[in-house]
Amino acid sequence: MSGERVDVLRLGYRxxxxxRITTHLALVGRAFGADRFxxxxxxxxxxxxxxxxxxxxxxxxxxxxxxxxxxxWLRKFVEEDAGDGLPGVAVHLTMYGEPFREAIPKIRRDRPxxxxxxxxxxxxxxxxxxxxxxxxxxxxxxxxxALGLFLDSWHGGNTLDRKxxxxxxxxxxxxxxxxxxxxxx
Amino acid sequence: MSGERVDVLRLGYRxxxxxRITTHLALVGRAFGADRFxxxxxxxxxxxxxxxxxxxxxxxxxxxxxxxxxxxWLRKFVEEDAGDGLPGVAVHLTMYGEPFREAIPKIRRDRPxxxxxxxxxxxxxxxxxxxxxxxxxxxxxxxxxALGLFLDSWHGGNTLDRKxxxxxxxxxxxxxxxxxxxxxx
Numbered sequence: 232m233s234g235e236r237v238d239v240l241r242l243g244y245r246x247x248x249x250x251r252i253t254t255h256l257a258l259v260g261r262a263f264g265a266d267r268f269x270x271x272x273x274x275x276x277x278x279x280x281x282x283x284x285x286x287x288x289x290x291x292x293x294x295x296x297x298x299x300x301x302x303x304w305l306r307k308f309v310e311e312d313a314g315d316g317l318p319g320v321a322v323h324l325t326m327y328g329e330p331f332r333e334a335i336p337k338i339r340r341d342r343p344x345x346x347x348x349x350x351x352x353x354x355x356x357x358x359x360x361x362x363x364x365x366x367x368x369x370x371x372x373x374x375x376x377a378l379g380l381f382l383d384s385w386h387g388g389n390t391l392d393r394k395x396x397x398x399x400x401x402x403x404x405x406x407x408x409x410x411x412x413x414x415x416x
Numbered sequence: 417m418s419g420e421r422v423d424v425l426r427l428g429y430r431x432x433x434x435x436r437i438t439t440h441l442a443l444v445g446r447a448f449g450a451d452r453f454x455x456x457x458x459x460x461x462x463x464x465x466x467x468x469x470x471x472x473x474x475x476x477x478x479x480x481x482x483x484x485x486x487x488x489w490l491r492k493f494v495e496e497d498a499g500d501g502l503p504g505v506a507v508h509l510t511m512y513g514e515p516f517r518e519a520i521p522k523i524r525r526d527r528p529x530x531x532x533x534x535x536x537x538x539x540x541x542x543x544x545x546x547x548x549x550x551x552x553x554x555x556x557x558x559x560x561x562a563l564g565l566f567l568d569s570w571h572g573g574n575t576l577d578r579k580x581x582x583x584x585x586x587x588x589x590x591x592x593x594x595x596x597x598x599x600x601x
Contacts, residue, residue, distance in 0.1 A: 251436065251437055252436055252437065252440070255437070255557065255558035255560060255561070256558075258555075258556055258557040258558060259557045259558050259561045261555065261557070262553050262555040262556070262557040262561075263553075263557075263561075285556055289555055289556060326587060327587055327589075327590055327593070327594040327595065327596075328589065328590065328591070329589045329590065329591050330576065330589055332573065355593075358592055358593055358594075359592070363591070364590070364591055364592060364593075366587075366589055367564075367576070368447050368448075368575070368576040369576075369586075369587040369588070369589055370443075370446065370447040370474055370576075370578075370580075370587075371443055371447070371470055371474060372440065372443040372444045372446070372447040372448075372564070373440035373441075373443060373444050373560050373564070375440060375558050375560040375561050375564075376440070376444045376447075376448075376560050376561050376563065376564030376565075377564075378561065379552075379557070379558070379560075379561030379562075379564055379565055380561075380564055380565060380568060383565060388517065390553070391515065391552070391553040391554075391555075393555075395555070402511060402512055402551075402554040402555075403554070404512075404513065404514045404515055404551060404554055405512055405513065405514065405549070406513070406514050406548070406549055407543055407544070407549060408512070408540075408543055408549075409512040409543075410512065411512075
């Protein structure tokens, strides 16, 4: 796990309806090697606080940020400046896209990447602005699973060794039961 | 994608809190090669109707069933009879388990498999009765992503070609936009 920055951009968040799914998305981003989680739609400080408390226990690795104008942000990202003055790469996850395992080898790795996860209604510009529209299967299932499979594959299956800074709780793999190391005890 | 039957068992479902996550779990099961989705905890006919409507549009492949006594069901499954008079194999997905990519090659493939997805509080017997406690990473993320990665890996990445019977809607992979074939039109 290394290389250019990876962002996850969640579009169209609805505070009343989506907090659990969207928390899962952010945590999947964190576990599978994303550096930033960008939320568009409704603001939700409670969800960000919840994510921060996970990072306080299990270690820091994911920045969270609210994006007020995601389409303007995306246009700038892919056409002008992904943060360092040069354009980045946008991958839109959609059940209508091309197979992710065929797409991934085509995607350049020397630029920052944003993985876009839509909501119920995705603006057509997302399909146009993204250099890649990528499907994890063409059946309805879950953006949470799609993000996990895409990121795992993008990082060659190596994300699960990711180290997080200042972790207080560390889980040791175990065939039976639970082994948790609490560094504060 | 072939071989013995694969079940997904969702424990501890709470009707008021979990319907979206649990619908995602069932759809991930369907998309990634499970044959049955077994729900324990609260009953929820609305959720089953919702899953049935997906199958009416995208094709049939997943049976849904409510299990009133999941621990008794599991004990019988692993100790006596997985449906054909012989014991089956239970894999419990948990963030405390051993790495899934190391565990999968050890798991016998000539018996029916049940993949168990817990809720907030998993009875200790689930850890004991399951022959395998398997983690998709030892960080908190999402049972939905964990199920997707486990099943995808179990089926060697071939689930995404799964064919569904009597599908009315078929999505054609596309690099830009949406291509949907509606056989009723």
